[in-house]
Each structure stands twice: as structure tokens, then as C-alpha cells.
Amino acid sequence: MTDNKLKDILGWDIVNWSESIKYWEHFICQxxxxxxxxxxxxxGFNGGLSLWLALKGIKTTCSAYHPSYRNVLDKAKTIHLKHxxxxxxxxxxxxxxxxxxxxxxxxxxxxxxxxxIVRKDDLKTAENVVKQIYAxxxxxxxxxxxENITSTVIHKILRKQHGSGRNNWRYFTIDELxxxxxxxxxxxxxxxxxxxxxGRGEKQRSILGRIDQTLFRNIPENWNYVLAGVAIK
Numbered sequence: 690m691t692d693n694k695l696k697d698i699l700g701w702d703i704v705n706w707s708e709s710i711k712y713w714e715h716f717i718c719q720x721x722x723x724x725x726x727x728x729x730x731x732x733g734f735n736g737g738l739s740l741w742l743a744l745k746g747i748k749t750t751c752s753a754y755h756p757s758y759r760n761v762l763d764k765a766k767t768i769h770l771k772h773x774x775x776x777x778x779x780x781x782x783x784x785x786x787x788x789x790x791x792x793x794x795x796x797x798x799x800x801x802x803x804x805x806i807v808r809k810d811d812l813k814t815a816e817n818v819v820k821q822i823y824a825x826x827x828x829x830x831x832x833x834x835x836e837n838i839t840s841t842v843i844h845k846i847l848r849k850q851h852g853s854g855r856n857n858w859r860y861f862t863i864d865e866l867x868x869x870x871x872x873x874x875x876x877x878x879x880x881x882x883x884x885x886x887x888g889r890g891e892k893q894r895s896i897l898g899r900i901d902q903t904l905f906r907n908i909p910e911n912w913n914y915v916l917a918g919v920a921i922k
Contacts, residue, residue, distance in 0.1 A: 694744065697768050699800070700735035701891060704898025705882035709800070709835040709917035710741060712879045716831060716919050717796075722747050725795035728825070730785045731802030734761055736768035738798045738833070743774035747796070752783035755805075786814070788821040797822050798833040807859040812869070815861075819869045823922060832873070832920040836861055840914040844886055863911055866918060873920040880913035 690710065692703070699706050727749040729739040739751035751769075753761040762780045769775045783789070785799070785806060807814045822832055839845065839860045848860070861869075863880070870876040883905040888894030 694740075694772070697736040697772065698738065698741045700733055700737075702882075702885055702888070702894045702898065703891070704895050705885040705901060705915060706800070706835060708879070708881045708902075709833075709915070712917045713798075713833045713919065716833070717745065720795070720831070726750070726793070727796035727798065728752060728783070728794045730783065730788075730797065730799040730822075731755075731805070732761055732765055733800070734764050736772065737765055738800055739765065739778055740769055740772060740774065742796065742798070743769065743777040744772065746777065749778050750781055750783075750794075751778050752781045754782050754784045785818050785821060788825045790825045792827050793825055794830060795827055796831050796833065797826055800835045801837060803834070803836055804859040804861065808857045809859075812865065815859075815865075815869055820872070823872055826922045828922060830922045832870075832918070832922075834920075835915060835917045836866065838863060838866070838880065838914060838916045839911070840883075840886070841912055844914055847887060861916075863916065866916060870918070870920045873922055875921045876918065877920075878916050878918040880910040880916045882913050882915045883908060886914045 695703050695707050722745060725747060727742045727747050729737055729749060729751050732739060732751050732753045737751060739749045742749045751765050766775065769778050803815055803818060806818060837860050839862050883901050885894050885898035885901050888897045
């Protein structure tokens with residue numbers, strides 16, 4: 690996939706978060722994509738994972754809900770139109786804590802959403818979101834997600850000073866994410882990224898991300914700051 694497409698899909702910290710796409714590709718390739726439907730929850734101000742899925746020919750609903758993302762769907766439409774996939778995408782405001790569908794989708798995906806919903810709340814809020822997703826998936830449906838995880842003490846300090854930690858973003862442990870997906874018949878994940886989180890701009894994040902991919906491949910998984918998961922209903 691070209692760098693321009695990845696930029697429009699992911700928006701930021703592209704080098705490290707694109708590892709999620711590479712990881713998910715293995716699972717998507719095992720599916721017959723004819724006549725399947727997908728939902729992206731929590732779309733951000735870019736083409737999002739709905740763009741990635743639509744580029745594969747998958748009919749996808751792009752959704753956002755939070756008031757601060759009021760104009761996000763209009764911006765996403767512009768990017769989808771640029772890539773010529775707008776005929777495969779529809780748009781809805783869907784609250785991830787109250788998804789109004791049951792057994793509707795073959796794939797549900799999100800990127801860096803759950804921590805923003807939970808923030809200071811306890812894990813019951815996260816449990817509710819995952820249960821909503823589980824119910825909205827068809828049997829054998831697939832959840833693809835990428836979330837920020839706790840990583841090291843250094844990450845915690847810098848996030849509190851310069852990152853979303855200032856806004857009480859919730860960073861999950863690997864054990865917590867495992868626990869949240871116990872209702873699924875299978876749950877697999879990959880963690881990655883160490884230095885990229887410290888970049889103050891996309892150029893810095895790109896340089897640090899490439900260092901991560903060459904020098905920090907084999908560090909302990911809980912030192913990484915991103916987890917990409919795949920859960921099968």
C-alpha cells in the first residue's frame with residue numbers, strides 16, 4: 690500500500706500504526722469479501738479504516754459520534770471521494786456504547802477509540818462497548834482494533850505532559866484487553882512501537898518509527914505502546 694493511502698487511512702504516526710494494517714491483512718485474506726459488510730466505529734479526521742476496507746471492495750459504514758467530531762464524517766467523505774470509494778461507504782452517527790444493531794456486520798473495526806470513551810471511568814464502560822460490538826457482529830464475525838497501551842513509566846510520564854494523558858485518556862494493559870475479549874471464541878494480538886510515541890510531529894514520529902522497526906523489534910511486548918487485536922465471535 691502506498692504511503693499516500695496509508696496517510697489518508699491513519700492520519701498520524703503512520704509508520705508504527707501501519708503495523709496494524711499489515712497484521713490485519715493476514716486475517717482479511719482468509720475471508721471471502723464478496724457480499725460482506727463492515728462498520729468502522731469512531732472515525733477520526735481522515736479516511737480511516739473505512740477507507741482501507743473500501744479500497745478492498747468491502748461495503749463499509751463509516752461512523753462517528755462524539756460532539757467534538759461533529760464534522761468528521763464530512764471530512765471523511767472528501768477523502769473517500771478522492772480515492773473513488775464513496776459508492777462503497779455510507780455514513781452514520783453510531784454511539785459505540787449503544788450500537789443499534791444485532792448480528793449485522795461481518796467486520797467491525799476501530800483505531801484508538803476505546804481509551805477516549807473510557808477515560809476516567811472503570812472497565813465496565815469498556816466492557817459495555819465490547820459487548821455492544823460482540824452483539825452487532827454476525828456469528829464468526831471479526832473485530833479488528835488498535836489501541837494505545839500502557840507501555841513503560843517513561844511513556845506514562847511523557848503522555849501526561851505532552852500527550853492525551855493530559856485529557857485523562859485511558860491506556861490499557863495487555864491483561865485488561867485480554868480480559869475484555871473473553872466472550873470471543875478467539876483473540877490474538879500483536880504489539881509494536883517504542884520510540885515513535887515520543888515524536889512531537891509527524892516527521893519525528895516517522896524517523897523514530899523506522900528506528901522502532903529496525904532496532905526495537907524484539908523488546909518485551911509490554912514495552913510497546915500500540916496493540917493490534919483480532920477477535921473472532
